[in-house]
Structure formats: structure tokens, C-alpha cells
Amino acid sequence: MNEVNEMSTWFECKVKYDKMMENGMQKKVTEPYMVDALSFTEAEARIIKEMTPFISGDFSVANIKRANISELFFDETGDKWFKCKVNFITLDEKSGAEKRTASYMLVQAQDLQKALENLLEGMKGTMADFEIAAINETPIMDIYPYAAEDEDLPPVAES
Numbered sequence: 001m002n003e004v005n006e007m008s009t010w011f012e013c014k015v016k017y018d019k020m021m022e023n024g025m026q027k028k029v030t031e032p033y034m035v036d037a038l039s040f041t042e043a044e045a046r047i048i049k050e051m052t053p054f055i056s057g058d059f060s061v062a063n064i065k066r067a068n069i070s071e072l073f074f075d076e077t078g079d080k081w082f083k084c085k086v087n088f089i090t091l092d093e094k095s096g097a098e099k100r101t102a103s104y105m106l107v108q109a110q111d112l113q114k115a116l117e118n119l120l121e122g123m124k125g126t127m128a129d130f131e132i133a134a135i136n137e138t139p140i141m142d143i144y145p146y147a148a149e150d151e152d153l154p155p156v157a158e159s
Contacts, residue, residue, distance in 0.1 A: 008036045008146065010067040011043035015051055017059035030062050032139055034081075034106070036146040040064050050144045071105040072143065073122040078108040081140040082115035089129040102133065106143065 016030045035050070037043035043064050051059060084107055087100040107122070109115035115135055123130065 008069075008072075009038060010069045010072075011035050011037055011040065012063075012065050012067045012140070013043055013047040013061055014063040015047060015055075015059055016062040017051075017055050018057055031141045033141050034067060034069075034143040036144065046144060068104050069106055070103045071122070072145070073105065073107045073118050074143075075108045075114070075118050078110045078114060078118070080109060080111070080115075081138045081143065082107045082109060082112070082119075083134075083136050083138050084115070084119050084132060085134040086119075086123070087131050087133050089131065100131075106138070106140070107135075108143075112137070 011034070013033050013035055014030050015033060016028065018026045019029045019031075021027050033047055033050070035043050035046045037046050044061050047061055047064075084105045086103050086105060088103060090099050090101065091097075092099050105119065105122075107115045107118045109118050112135060115137075116132070119132065119135070
């Protein structure tokens with residue numbers, strides 16, 4: 001199970017296009033995808049680049065919004081994405097009261113049970129106390145993390 005973090009900024013991009021349905025009919029759909037980008041402009045460029053090979057015909061980016069996601073846990077066997085609300089529990093030094101800070105993570109899995117297992121596996125090394133407050137299936141179709149090869153760099157000459 002891979003994990004992506006390192007201060008990523010995630011954007012949810014809604015892509016509108018004509019999808020070929022199983023019955024052979026075309027239907028206009030709007031599907032959400034996640035991309036890792038530095039700005040709204042880059043998010044739009046990245047989602048267009050990622051979607052172009054998969055969509056025949058016109059499509060448009062209907063909406064882009066910043067997503068409050070702190071971590072992602074990938075599982076290649078899963079075809080769904082679950083949004084998990086994890087509360088980190090800290091003790092207030094002065095009052096001695098417990099303080100909960102919510103953090104949102106996306107977990108790839110085939111079902112709710114596997115999402116919970118993958119989340120717990122991903123959280124294993126965490127020193128902080130935490131509780132899982134919620135796990136919900138999302139409509140997210142796919143996630144495109146940033147990769148160095150995404151940059152248009154000139155090829156390096158072999159010596």
C-alpha cells in the first residue's frame with residue numbers, strides 16, 4: 001500500500017463529458033477526480049492532460065475546488081475511494097482537557113471493511129492518539145498524484 005503526503009495540495013476537479021454507457025447509449029456525466037497541483041490553473045491543466053487519452057469527444061472541467069485532504073492511502077486492489085475523518089487527540093497542557101483535531105484522508109479500497117483495514121494499516125506508525133470518526137464512500141473516479149515525470153523537462157543525454 002503506497003502513501004502520498006509531503007505537503008500535497010489536492011484539488012477536486014469535476015469533468016463533464018459524454019460517456020458511453022453499457023447499453024451503448026451516450027449520457028452526459030460529471031465525474032469527480034483528484035489531482036495534486038500547486039494552483040487552480042495547474043490543476044485544470046493536469047486534469048485535462050490526464051483525461052484527454054480516456055475521453056473521445058469534447059469534455060470540460062466543470063468545477064475545481066481545493067480539497068482538505070492530509071493523506072492518501074493507495075490500494076491497487078480497490079476501485080473505490082473512501083473519505084476518512086480521523087480525530088487526533090491531544091491534551092491541553094493548561095486545562096488538562098482533551099482536544100480533538102480533525103484530519104481528512106482518502107483511502108482506496110474495494111469496500112468499507114477494507115477501507116478501515118487500509119486506514120489502520122496506514123496509521124500504524126502514528127505516535128499521536130487518534131480516533132476514526134467517519135468513513136464514507138466518495139464518488140471520486142480516480143486520483144492523479146504529482147510525479148516528477150509530469151514536468152516537461154528536456155531529455156537527459158546518455159553518456
